[in-house]
Amino acid sequence: MPPPPLTHHQILGLVEPFTRSGRQVDLPASDRLARRLHFKPVQHAASGSTPALTETLQLECHESGNHRLTRVLQVADGPGATLQAMGTDLARLLAQVDAVPLARHFDAGTGWRIARSHDLVPSAHAGPPLLTFRQGEAWVDGLRFSLAVMDVKNVAGDITLRPAPGERLALPDDLLAVMGWNWVRLVPATDGWTSKLRLRGRGAPRTQAAERALDQAARHLAQVLAQPPALFHSQWRAARWGVVLRRSIPTLTALGLVGGALLLPHITGNELSGVWMALHYLPIAILALSFTAQELARFEIPPLPRRLRAAQWRSSATHPAGVQAAQAAQGVRPDPA
Numbered sequence: 001m002p003p004p005p006l007t008h009h010q011i012l013g014l015v016e017p018f019t020r021s022g023r024q025v026d027l028p029a030s031d032r033l034a035r036r037l038h039f040k041p042v043q044h045a046a047s048g049s050t051p052a053l054t055e056t057l058q059l060e061c062h063e064s065g066n067h068r069l070t071r072v073l074q075v076a077d078g079p080g081a082t083l084q085a086m087g088t089d090l091a092r093l094l095a096q097v098d099a100v101p102l103a104r105h106f107d108a109g110t111g112w113r114i115a116r117s118h119d120l121v122p123s124a125h126a127g128p129p130l131l132t133f134r135q136g137e138a139w140v141d142g143l144r145f146s147l148a149v150m151d152v153k154n155v156a157g158d159i160t161l162r163p164a165p166g167e168r169l170a171l172p173d174d175l176l177a178v179m180g181w182n183w184v185r186l187v188p189a190t191d192g193w194t195s196k197l198r199l200r201g202r203g204a205p206r207t208q209a210a211e212r213a214l215d216q217a218a219r220h221l222a223q224v225l226a227q228p229p230a231l232f233h234s235q236w237r238a239a240r241w242g243v244v245l246r247r248s249i250p251t252l253t254a255l256g257l258v259g260g261a262l263l264l265p266h267i268t269g270n271e272l273s274g275v276w277m278a279l280h281y282l283p284i285a286i287l288a289l290s291f292t293a294q295e296l297a298r299f300e301i302p303p304l305p306r307r308l309r310a311a312q313w314r315s316s317a318t319h320p321a322g323v324q325a326a327q328a329a330q331g332v333r334p335d336p337a
Contacts, residue, residue, distance in 0.1 A: 079115035082118075111225075118134055118207075136210070167314050
């Protein structure tokens with residue numbers, strides 16, 4: 001049976017802490033059947049790297065008494081952010097959400113703007129809740145970058161890249177991978193590209209690593225897209241060859257195991273029989289180790305990095321001929337949009 005709708009009396013009791021703080025419930029926008037209350041928006045002026053935004057609160061009222069409060073921050077011409085918290089004491093829940101400054105969600109630089117969404121997770125030692133990164137978005141000229149992270153130990157974050165409305169881009173698949181070991185290749189999707197970000201641990205260190213990665217990606221994409229494509233190869237030549245080597249590791253490992261297995265019967269000696277016997281189990285150990293990786297191994301012969309010949313990264317979606325010419329010049333797969 002679905003939970004009963006909120007009564008007028010229940011609504012008055014639920015909104016009392018919000019009314020004391022100056023919030024006003026928005027009854028037309030609320031849904032009594034879904035037990036969801038909305039509060040009237042509050043406007044905030046721009047300050048520093050925080051843009052002008054609209055703040056709204058949404059309260060999901062669970063019958064068990066464990067409610068979810070969501071703060072939604074909407075920006076007219078940039079990425080927005082949310083903050084979620086759960087608890088039974090609504091006054092305390094509101095105070096915890098208000099204690100997180102708006103500036104904690106936003107940052108900006110030359111050619112890029114980012115927004116971070118968080119969850120307030122209860123502390124294991126009855127202390128203040130932990131601010132945990134959940135999702136981040138970066139807007140770069142012509143491109144939208146999104147990073148979603150689960151609070152699960154050693155699980156990779158999900159990356160999505162989409163062209164801005166009215167834009168078409170042709171990007172090399174090592175665009176992000178050149179930033180280091182934790183970044184992997186781009187995979188074409190129906191509306192852009194997907195990728196992964198290797199993350200370790202959980203809790204505060206994981207949140208800090210994800211936020212650093214979001215900032216790093218925004219700065220990197222803004223710098224790369226602001227320059228001609230030809231400079232990408234010259235500036236990142238060594239890193240691109242490093243990506244080729246990393247992508248070759250699964251294939252080289254498999255070939256090495258096959259070659260070693262074929263050679264073992266011919267080089268086994270009685271004086272080292274124990275060592276050679278242990279080496280027989282090395283393939284099984286490597287296979288077991290592969291299951292602990294954050295993503296499945298891809299057996300491939302990666303393409304060698306080449307100089308990009310296009311004059312620019314972006315081309316208007318209304319000029320398909322120009323887009324196809326740019327894609328052919330770069331020798332990379334276009335976004336499938």
